[in-house]
Amino acid sequence: xxxxxxxxxxxxxxxxxxxxxxxxxxxxxxxxxxxxxxxxxxxxxxxxxxxxxxxxxxxxxxxxxxxxxxxxxxxxxxxxxxxxxxxxxxxxxxxxxxxxxxxxxxxxxxxxxxxxxxxxxxxxxxxxxxxxxxxxxxxxxxxxxxxxxxxxxxxxxxxxxxxxxxxxxxxxxxxxxxxxxxxxxxxxxxxxxxxxxxxxxxxxxxxxxxxxxxxxxxxxxxxxxxxxxxxxxxxxxxxxxxxxxxxxxxxxxxxxxxxxxxxxxxxxxxxxxxxxxxxxxxxxxxxxxxxxxxxxxxxxxxxxxxxxxxxxxxxxxxxxxxxxxxxxxxxxxxxxxxxxxxxxxxxxxxxxxxxxxxxxxxxxxxxxxxxxxxxxxxxxxxxxxxxxxxxxxxxxxxxxxxxxxxxxxxxxxxxxxxxxxxxxxxxxxxxxxxxxxxxxxxxxxxxxxxxxxxxxxxxxxxxxxxxxxxxxxxxxxxxxxxxxxxxxxxxxxx
Amino acid sequence: xxxxxxxxxxxxxxxxxxxxxxxxxxxxxxxxxxxxxxxxxxxxxxxxxxxxxxxxxxxxxxxxxxxxxxxxxxxxxxxxxxxxxxxxxxxxxxx
Numbered sequence: 259x260x261x262x263x264x265x266x267x268x269x270x271x272x273x274x275x276x277x278x279x280x281x282x283x284x285x286x287x288x289x290x291x292x293x294x295x296x297x298x299x300x301x302x303x304x305x306x307x308x309x310x311x312x313x314x315x316x317x318x319x320x321x322x323x324x325x326x327x328x329x330x331x332x333x334x335x336x337x338x339x340x341x342x343x344x345x346x347x348x349x350x351x352x353x354x355x356x357x358x359x360x361x362x363x364x365x366x367x368x369x370x371x372x373x374x375x376x377x378x379x380x381x382x383x384x385x386x387x388x389x390x391x392x393x394x395x396x397x398x399x400x401x402x403x404x405x406x407x408x409x410x411x412x413x414x415x416x417x418x419x420x421x422x423x424x425x426x427x428x429x430x431x432x433x434x435x436x437x438x439x440x441x442x443x444x445x446x447x448x449x450x451x452x453x454x455x456x457x458x459x460x461x462x463x464x465x466x467x468x469x470x471x472x473x474x475x476x477x478x479x480x481x482x483x484x485x486x487x488x489x490x491x492x493x494x495x496x497x498x499x500x501x502x503x504x505x506x507x508x509x510x511x512x513x514x515x516x517x518x519x520x521x522x523x524x525x526x527x528x529x530x531x532x533x534x535x536x537x538x539x540x541x542x543x544x545x546x547x548x549x550x551x552x553x554x555x556x557x558x559x560x561x562x563x564x565x566x567x568x569x570x571x572x573x574x575x576x577x578x579x580x581x582x583x584x585x586x587x588x589x590x591x592x593x594x595x596x597x598x599x600x601x602x603x604x605x606x607x608x609x610x611x612x613x614x615x616x617x618x619x620x621x622x623x624x625x626x627x628x629x630x631x632x633x634x635x636x637x638x639x640x641x642x643x644x645x646x647x648x649x650x651x652x653x654x655x656x657x658x659x660x661x662x663x664x665x666x667x668x669x670x671x672x673x674x675x676x677x678x679x680x681x682x683x684x685x686x687x688x689x690x691x692x693x694x695x696x697x698x699x700x701x702x703x704x705x706x707x708x709x710x711x712x713x714x715x716x717x718x719x720x721x722x723x724x725x726x727x728x729x730x731x732x733x734x735x736x737x738x739x740x741x742x743x744x745x746x747x748x749x750x751x752x
Numbered sequence: 753x754x755x756x757x758x759x760x761x762x763x764x765x766x767x768x769x770x771x772x773x774x775x776x777x778x779x780x781x782x783x784x785x786x787x788x789x790x791x792x793x794x795x796x797x798x799x800x801x802x803x804x805x806x807x808x809x810x811x812x813x814x815x816x817x818x819x820x821x822x823x824x825x826x827x828x829x830x831x832x833x834x835x836x837x838x839x840x841x842x843x844x845x846x847x
Contacts, residue, residue, distance in 0.1 A: 360824075472807055574790055585768075591832060601842050601843045622769070626787075629763065639796075640790075641803030644804040646796065725808065
């Protein structure tokens with residue numbers, strides 16, 4: 259029998275439907291792969307093997323009884339940010355020590371409703387704050403990719419680094435992820451996988467540990483554009499429990515994958531051609547333009563004048579919202595408690611010990627920009643800039659642009675423990691320079707693997723769409739995937 | 753704008769994060785690096801621009817003002833580090 263873990267989600271689904279193998283066989287294959295790999299890759303922070311087997315057996319029984327959901331029997335990995343009832347949910351933080359929620363997030367509940375199987379919880383940057391998966395309390399995730407001729411460990415990107423690494427290394431058929439400034443798209447680009455951040459409001463945020471509520475969105479990381487479309491169709495949908503959930507029907511995104519780009523207008527924003535952009539990123543972008551043109555799209559130069567202000571505005575808005583959201587971790591209701599001489603002492607000691615350095619740094623920034631006397635200068639100014647960023651996109655779409663093509667990241671994956679980034683937090687933040695605009699404007703964005711750098715590492719292109727037009731991103735993303743026609747499988751060393 | 757050591761300590765108290773004396777300088781450097789980076793927002797002309805308060809054009813839904821959930825205190829306190837009779841237990845607050 260072929261290695262079941264190497265199948266795409268779509269092919270696994272065909273195999274299950276055709277009874278070539280069962281969900282329990284597929285699940286066992288993934289559990290064995292995780293067993294063999296996780297010590298080296300550190301992608302999972304908790305493997306729920308017994309529960310996975312129960313879910314797989316129940317799925318097989320449903321199928322025997324003639325009832326099969328759209329994800330029936332498909333084994334998935336779940337980012338540690340999603341509340342999973344009775345199972346490890348700690349946002350990869352020490353402060354949520356031992357937390358087992360009494361509820362299930364809406365997105366994961368939707369996946370189980372559709373028949374999927376949970377393999378375990380995936381590593382991530384602590385509270386989704388990071389771009390390299392090095393801020394996790396559980397230690398860094400290692401990218402399954404290595405530079406040609408090198409044994410040096412590379413980061414998988416972040417914050418959904420565990421999700422991206424697990425999908426790339428065949429440790430799940432697909433994974434849930436979340437994206438506040440690029441946390442789905444950047445790790446997807448670093449691992450040769452496909453990741454989509456849908457429009458704000460498309461997936462319910464209910465039951466997902468909150469980071470920055472006006473920016474957070476859940477989405478899938480998968481091996482192909484089609485797999486991502488299948489997963490998002492199940493994950494998305496209106497939820498009365500999330501006040502910002504969009505009450506819109508969810509299309510069958512998989513049906514859009516082969517629609518092509520003939521007649522579409524693709525915008526190329528000149529502001530994304532940054533100073534010092536590596537030649538190979540520039541070349542990749544040019545190649546992407548050529549592919550879309552060859553497939554019948556019209557390409558048009560556009561301007562998004564406030565692009566350079568998106569990242570600084572983000573580093574006010576996101577920490578401000580985080581400082582409010584993370585106020586709940588106080589050693590009283592759940593997780594870690596460090597005893598103190600009085601209640602304030604207990605709060606301060608608990609939070610100093612429970613939060614890692616990056617989270618503390620962002621909470622300090624957020625508290626500062628919201629404090630008396632600075633609120634208008636920082637927070638209100640940033641929210642005004644955000645209005646302008648969104649307006650830039652609206653102007654482009656109103657002028658007839660259907661989607662926008664950009665690089666996904668300024669570089670390929672970098673090394674674990676990069677000294678430059680350790681010394682200067684802003685250097686790490688610059689990883690999100692192409693992705694963060696999309697969160698600020700609430701738009702959908704997809705990262706698709708499109709090429710490799712000089713060291714053989716994957717590089718991605720990003721497509722940005724109109725609100726709730728993920729379908730066009732899947733269609734255009736598929737054109738890039740098909741045109742690249744490259745194998746984005748890492749060479750197994752683990 | 754840049755922060756001094758006293759401001760770092762004050763922000764630490766507001767954020768309820770204990771900052772030890774030997775950590776102040778590191779925080780001060782990092783915060784000033786980040787604040788230096790966001791400073792460029794000051795050059796944007798925002799005259800007449802409304803600050804964003806919702807990224808999608810929507811009004812928050814309303815529902816009938818009635819209880820729709822609850823009645824399971826044991827689940828609410830299930831993850832508490834310390835609880836008794838379905839109450840969260842904290843160090844004494846009032847003498």
